[in-house]
Amino acid sequence: MFETIREGWIKAGWVLIPLMLTSLAGWFIVFRRSLSLFALDWRGLAEWRSRMATGAYADFLETLPPRARRTVAGEALAAVWSARSGGRGAMEARLDEVMKFRIPELEDSLSTLAILASAAPLMGLLGTVSGIVRTFQVISAFGTGNQALMSDSIAESLMATQNGLLVAFPLLLMHVWLSAKAEGIEKSALAEAQSLINRCAAPSGRRDRAPLPQRQPA
DSSP states (O other), X not given: OHHHHHHHHHHTGGGHHHHHHHHHHHHHHHHHHHHHHHHHSOTTHHXXXXXXXXXXXXXXXXXXXXXXXXXXXXXXXXXHHHTGGGHHHHHHHHHHHHHHXXXXXXXXXXXXXXXXXXXXXXXXXXXXXXXXXXXXXXHHHHTTSOHHHHHHHHHHHHHHHHHHHHHHHHHHHHHHHHHHHHHHHHHHHHHHHHHHHHHHHSOGGGSSOOOOOOOOOO
């Protein structure tokens, strides 16, 4: 199997070099963005939601560790909580300010990865065209009797397309996964921050108070 793959890469011709560079650049972006999104994703959301459900979120936000504040959701919640004295408008403005810088951080290099995934099949197509041109040159020089040269040219054209697709398909899948991951982090941060804004902006008589017992008739 590996021998077949090696022969296929060799027969791809000169287009192998840009394809290899494209693949290396793409997987470098995938590795770097995976680590970055892992760091930006707050894994304490389950505890936060339970605190919101019980109303014991104030102490949780006051003691939020620095590592959690570096995540998108953690920074958004901390920013909203710090502006709670200014009312709903101040909290929403602070949230917009944080997300304005965090969203580009989430989407960093994803467009470049999409370009690399789209460029790989085009490079393979270019190798295919080059192989077909070489085939016609062989036919014009030696006729159809030199089957060895013809088969090499045809193999070059086909292998170039195959290798271009082999490079592009995994990168395209990783782009879809990373984009969905970044979008999920963004939506989760916005949803939790908006929930906190609604809780803090609620009338004081409705904030996490148990219902008053009804007076029994005398």
